[in-house]
Amino acid sequence: MQMLEQHQVSEWLPYREQDKDTNKRDYGQVLLIGGSRGMGGAILMAAEAAMMSGAGLTTVATDENHFSALHTRLPEAMAVPLEDVKEIRHQIKKNTVIAMGPGLGLDEKARDVFRLVLKEVEQHQTLLLDADALTLLSEEKVDLPQMTILTPHAGEWQRLTGLKPEEQSENENRKWANKLGALVVLKGDQTRIYTPEASYLNIKGTPAMATGGMGDCLTGCIAGICAQNEDVLEGVLAAVFLHSYIGCSLAQTRHVVRPTEIAQSLPVYMKQLSTLSK
Numbered sequence: 001m002q003m004l005e006q007h008q009v010s011e012w013l014p015y016r017e018q019d020k021d022t023n024k025r026d027y028g029q030v031l032l033i034g035g036s037r038g039m040g041g042a043i044l045m046a047a048e049a050a051m052m053s054g055a056g057l058t059t060v061a062t063d064e065n066h067f068s069a070l071h072t073r074l075p076e077a078m079a080v081p082l083e084d085v086k087e088i089r090h091q092i093k094k095n096t097v098i099a100m101g102p103g104l105g106l107d108e109k110a111r112d113v114f115r116l117v118l119k120e121v122e123q124h125q126t127l128l129l130d131a132d133a134l135t136l137l138s139e140e141k142v143d144l145p146q147m148t149i150l151t152p153h154a155g156e157w158q159r160l161t162g163l164k165p166e167e168q169s170e171n172e173n174r175k176w177a178n179k180l181g182a183l184v185v186l187k188g189d190q191t192r193i194y195t196p197e198a199s200y201l202n203i204k205g206t207p208a209m210a211t212g213g214m215g216d217c218l219t220g221c222i223a224g225i226c227a228q229n230e231d232v233l234e235g236v237l238a239a240v241f242l243h244s245y246i247g248c249s250l251a252q253t254r255h256v257v258r259p260t261e262i263a264q265s266l267p268v269y270m271k272q273l274s275t276l277s278k
């Protein structure tokens with residue numbers, strides 16, 4: 001298992017050359033799907049992290065009840081209603097990265113959008129499944145596009161694989177990543193990443209990060225960084241490292257780190273780390 005190092009991450013992070021003529025469409029378009037009634041915060045946190053990590057355009061498909069909160073907190077993001085099938089289909093076509101699951105719920109409406117995304121997404125797009133989308137994946141019969149990114153915690157991984165936390169060994173996890181043909185980010189105090197070919201060990205996080213929404217923030221971070229990276233694996237590894245790196249850095253002066261604080265800090269840390277290798 002390969003340990004992630006800061007110098008690699010500084011190479012993998014997207015870097016914006018100052019004198020380059022570009023526009024927002026050069027930095028990817030992210031669609032985030034989730035936030036059923038009462039769980040709007042989950043998808044809002046993911047959207048904020050995606051936008052703050054530099055996605056060129058960020059769109060959120062969520063319950064209409066959350067639109068005003070989203071626009072107040074994050075006016076940079078666009079919103080579409082979760083039940084508008086025609087619009088969601090259009091958005092799936094349009095976006096380069098699709099991240100689904102935070103606060104999505106497990107009801108029929110959630111199942112419908114889950115099936116729609118799995119049916120419509122194309123091989124050239126990057127799909128990330130987190131939270132309730134992982135639970136739906138364990139219940140529904142669907143084929144995953146190649147190298148779908150899955151970001152389970154130990155409980156979600158158990159639902160997908162049947163492996164109890166104490167059975168989630170390197171061997172078993174790799175076998176399952178292979179079987180699913182997926183890039184698996186198995187979250188924990190020290191997150192491990194599995195592809196069919198290799199496995200990676202993140203830096204240790206901090207218990208100050210053990211608070212609701214921290215995984216939702218990671219989802220946005222991965223989506224935003226992958227929107228700007230040609231290489232999906234490098235984007236995922238850089239995002240996982242950066243999320244913990246910022247968490248540890250903020251925890252030096254905090255009892256608990258808010259996921260939204262990590263999102264707010266992303267532009268500064270990305271600039272700092274990505275510049276190191278230039």
Ligand SMILES: NC(=O)C1=CN([C@@H]2O[C@H](COP(=O)(O)OP(=O)(O)OC[C@H]3O[C@@H](n4cnc5c(N)ncnc54)[C@H](O)[C@@H]3O)[C@@H](O)[C@H]2O)[C@@H](O)CC1
Nearest residue numbers: 039040041042102103104105131132153154155212213216
């Ligand atoms: N502000 C919000 O709107 C928030 C919404 N959230 C949403 O709440 C929904 C449920 O997600 P949860 O993950 O809380 O619940 P889940 O029910 O999906 O998973 C929790 C279960 O997994 C087990 N488990 C084993 N190892 C675990 C580990 N390392 N971490 C966490 N659980 C572990 C727990 O014992 C529990 O039985 C998701 O849609 C999620 O996105 C959460 O993200 C928290 C914040």
Ligand SMILES: Nc1ncnc2c1ncn2[C@@H]1O[C@H](COP(=O)(O)OP(=O)(O)O)[C@@H](O)[C@H]1O
Nearest residue numbers: 153187188189205206207210212213214215216
């Ligand atoms: N004790 C800990 N040390 C380091 N990181 C942690 C710790 N507990 C949780 N995390 C991180 O917080 C995130 C939790 O994700 P998740 O369980 O999906 O949270 P949520 O669903 O509430 O957003 C993961 O990125 C995990 O690595």
Ligand SMILES: [Mg+2]
Nearest residue numbers: 131153215216
């Ligand atoms: Mg989660």
